[in-house]
Amino acid sequence: MSVKVIIPTPLRVYAGKADSIDVSAKTVGEALGQLTSKFGDLRKHLFTEEGKLRSFVNVYVNDEDIRYLSKENTPTKDGDTISIVPSIAGGLP
Amino acid sequence: MSTKVQPITSQPSTAEKATTLSNEEILRYSRHLIMPEVGMEGQLKLKNAKALLIGTGGLGAPLGLYLAAAGVGHLGLVDFDVVDFTNLQRQVTFGSDDVGKPKTAAAQARLSNLNPDIHIETFETKLTSDNALELFKNFDIIVDGTDNFPTRYLVNDACILLGKPNVYGSIFRFEGQVTVFGMRDGPCYRCLYPEPPPPGLVPSCAEGGVLGVLPGIVGSIQAMETIKLILGTGESLKGRLLLFDALAMKFRELKLRKNHSCPMCGDHPTITKLIDYYEFCGVRGEEAPGPDVQVPEITPRDLKSRLDRGDDLFILDVREPHEFQICNLNGHLIPLGELPRRVHELDSSREIVAHCRSGKRSAEAVDFLRKAGFRKILNLKGGILAWSDEVDPSVPKY
Numbered sequence: 001m002s003v004k005v006i007i008p009t010p011l012r013v014y015a016g017k018a019d020s021i022d023v024s025a026k027t028v029g030e031a032l033g034q035l036t037s038k039f040g041d042l043r044k045h046l047f048t049e050e051g052k053l054r055s056f057v058n059v060y061v062n063d064e065d066i067r068y069l070s071k072e073n074t075p076t077k078d079g080d081t082i083s084i085v086p087s088i089a090g091g092l093p
Numbered sequence: 094m095s096t097k098v099q100p101i102t103s104q105p106s107t108a109e110k111a112t113t114l115s116n117e118e119i120l121r122y123s124r125h126l127i128m129p130e131v132g133m134e135g136q137l138k139l140k141n142a143k144a145l146l147i148g149t150g151g152l153g154a155p156l157g158l159y160l161a162a163a164g165v166g167h168l169g170l171v172d173f174d175v176v177d178f179t180n181l182q183r184q185v186t187f188g189s190d191d192v193g194k195p196k197t198a199a200a201q202a203r204l205s206n207l208n209p210d211i212h213i214e215t216f217e218t219k220l221t222s223d224n225a226l227e228l229f230k231n232f233d234i235i236v237d238g239t240d241n242f243p244t245r246y247l248v249n250d251a252c253i254l255l256g257k258p259n260v261y262g263s264i265f266r267f268e269g270q271v272t273v274f275g276m277r278d279g280p281c282y283r284c285l286y287p288e289p290p291p292p293g294l295v296p297s298c299a300e301g302g303v304l305g306v307l308p309g310i311v312g313s314i315q316a317m318e319t320i321k322l323i324l325g326t327g328e329s330l331k332g333r334l335l336l337f338d339a340l341a342m343k344f345r346e347l348k349l350r351k352n353h354s355c356p357m358c359g360d361h362p363t364i365t366k367l368i369d370y371y372e373f374c375g376v377r378g379e380e381a382p383g384p385d386v387q388v389p390e391i392t393p394r395d396l397k398s399r400l401d402r403g404d405d406l407f408i409l410d411v412r413e414p415h416e417f418q419i420c421n422l423n424g425h426l427i428p429l430g431e432l433p434r435r436v437h438e439l440d441s442s443r444e445i446v447a448h449c450r451s452g453k454r455s456a457e458a459v460d461f462l463r464k465a466g467f468r469k470i471l472n473l474k475g476g477i478l479a480w481s482d483e484v485d486p487s488v489p490k491y
Contacts, residue, residue: 009268009338013430019341041430055288063347083347085336087242087286088265 003031005082014041028061029072031082046084058085110141111166118210122164135324136164142323145169145232147220147248149200151308152238152262152315154186159316161204165323167212168204169232172196173219183305220244222367225251235275236260236319238312242289243370249274249282250367253358258322262315267304267339269311272330272349273318275358279331284352284359289374307339388459390474391446393483409439409447411458412477416450420477420488429454432461441467448473448480450491 006020015021016039025031032053036043046057053059059066060083066074076082114122114136125131125139142165146153149172160168176184176191176199184196191199197215204213216228220239229235229251237248237259245263252259252275259275261282274281314335321327334347356363391399399406410417410424417426427435429449439445445467447455452475459472473480481488 009266054290056286056290058285060347063345065348065350067352068350083336083345085270085334085347087290088263088268088270 001026001076001078001080003076003078003080003082005031005035006084007035008084008086008088010086010088011042011045011084014045015039025076027072027076028059028066028074028082031076032059032072045086056087059083060085111137113137114140118164121208121210125163130326131324135326138323138325139164139320140166142234143167143169143232144234144236144319144323145171145229146236146238147171147244148238148240149184149186149196150174150180150238150240151183151264151303151305152312153200154184155309155312156236156238156316156319157186157200157204158207159313160319161208161211161213163316163320164208165211165319167214167232169214169216169228170197170200171216171218171220171228172200173217183303183308185309220247222247222370225367226255229255229257232257234258234260234319234322236262236315238262238308238315243374245282246289246373247367247370250357250364253281253362254366260315260318260322262308262311264303264307264311266302267307269307269314269335269337269339271311271314271318271335271337272333273322276329276331278351280349280351281355281358283357284355285334285349287352287355291375304339310339311337388456388463388472389470390452391471392474393480396446396473396480397484405443407440407443407445409445409455409458411447411449411454416491419491420481422448422477422480422488424448429458432458436462436465439467441469444469444471446471446473448476450476451478452476 001024002022003025004020004022007015007018012019021035021038023031023034025034032046036046046054048054053072061069061074061076061080066072114133119126122136125136126133144160144165146156146169149157149170153172157168157170174196176187176194176196178192181187181189186200186203195217197217201213201215218224220228225247235248235252235257237245239245239248248259257275258273261274262269262271273279318330321329332349334349336345336347351358353360408422408424410421410426411429411432412426413428414426425438427438447458447470449455452472455476456472459470462470477488478490481490
């Protein structure tokens with residue numbers, strides 16, 4: 001299943017400046033696995049050492065939060081978009 | 094550091110709700126009044142509304158301007174900072190002669206000039222767990238234009254405890270997020286992000302930079318949402334996270350669900366009072382931009398002495414190419430992100446001094462290299478900024 005993974009600005013530096021990559025994956029977990037295989041530096045920003053998704057990073061399939069779907073087992077189909085949305089705090093300085 | 098709330102008001106406050114508009118107000122707001130979505134009734138709602146703006150910076154600037162222009166009758170401005178020269182790139186409420194003035198005073202002057210009929214209360218104070226509830230309780234809507242995680246969690250929690258809507262906006266470089274938290278059946282910030290990132294893992298605005306106009310757009314969207322909430326019109330961003338990518342000029346929307354197990358706003362909340370947010374965010378003691386990596390250091394003065402003496406030192410610059418263009422110490426440039434791949438360019442038998450802009454990235458570089466077996470490596474304390482301050486003022490600071 002051809003899926004686009006959108007990489008948010010704060011993490012692009014760890015993904016060779018790419019703003020999105022296309023992967024072939026049947027689930028969100030597979031897609032993120034492929035992303036971090038391709039860009040090893042991304043791994044520690046997305047996952048804890050135990051391999052769990054970090055709690056300040058949210059992942060969406062299209063516009064739905066995977067926490068309310070099947071988390072990393074959420075199936076993906078052709079043309080789906082996976083968005084990684086980390087918390088950002090900038091506003092003032 | 095005073096945390097006591099000391100408002101400085103510009104117009105006398107009226108406890109009674111306004112029921113009429115003067116002829117002058119009718120003329121001023123005519124473009125509102127001729128729209129059925131606003132009309133006299135809507136304008137009176139705006140006049141009687143009380144909005145508290147947390148932060149009068151990049152987001153606070155368009156917020157203050159548009160809410161004042163719209164006739165929000167009572168605006169509160171919270172900010173402990175003074176106007177800095179580097180603010181003028183995006184904080185459009187301020188002028189060049191405001192540099193050095195407290196932001197709240199400068200903003201109040203500008204907004205009063207724009208609309209002398211509204212009541213502007215300023216709080217030149219840091220928002221803390223000690224004063225937040227007291228500050229918020231007299232306002233109807235809170236607008237979050239802050240710049241750090243501890244304050245965002247504080248604003249969120251105080252709004253949930255008091256039952257106030259929180260119009261949230263945040264930015265990073267050329268991306269923005271906007272939503273409305275704190276509505277009765279809507280999510281809160283903790284539903285979206287139960288925990289903050291550890292300090293240093295997500296770069297701050299000061300480290301990442303920002304396109305000046307970006308907070309102008311995001312703050313204007315926040316102003317729009319605030320006005321809509323006051324008027325009770327349109328569809329708010331409650332339950333929706335608006336994502337804005339300025340470079341691609343794309344807006345996207347993600348669904349934000351209320352987490353019924355949320356410890357703050359869920360069905361059985363476990364957080365019932367404000368906490369120590371700096372501890373929660375892993376920032377101990379003073380507000381630190383990131384964890385200090387302990388590595389061997391050299392001061393700019395000592396580096397200069399050693400170079401003058403003819404010592405054979407290899408200067409490693411771990412900044413980005415565009416920074417090297419601004420100013421440099423003729424170092425060998427390997428951006429920090431590329432260091433693991435390019436470490437073979439370094440000779441571990443030579444003494445290396447690593448530097449960046451302020452000393453943080455280079456501290457990470459030194460830490461990495463020491464772990465890779467480099468023994469003769471020092472971090473330039475304070476970076477090229479400190480070099481400019483202490484050794485060579487002709488080197489521009491940025």
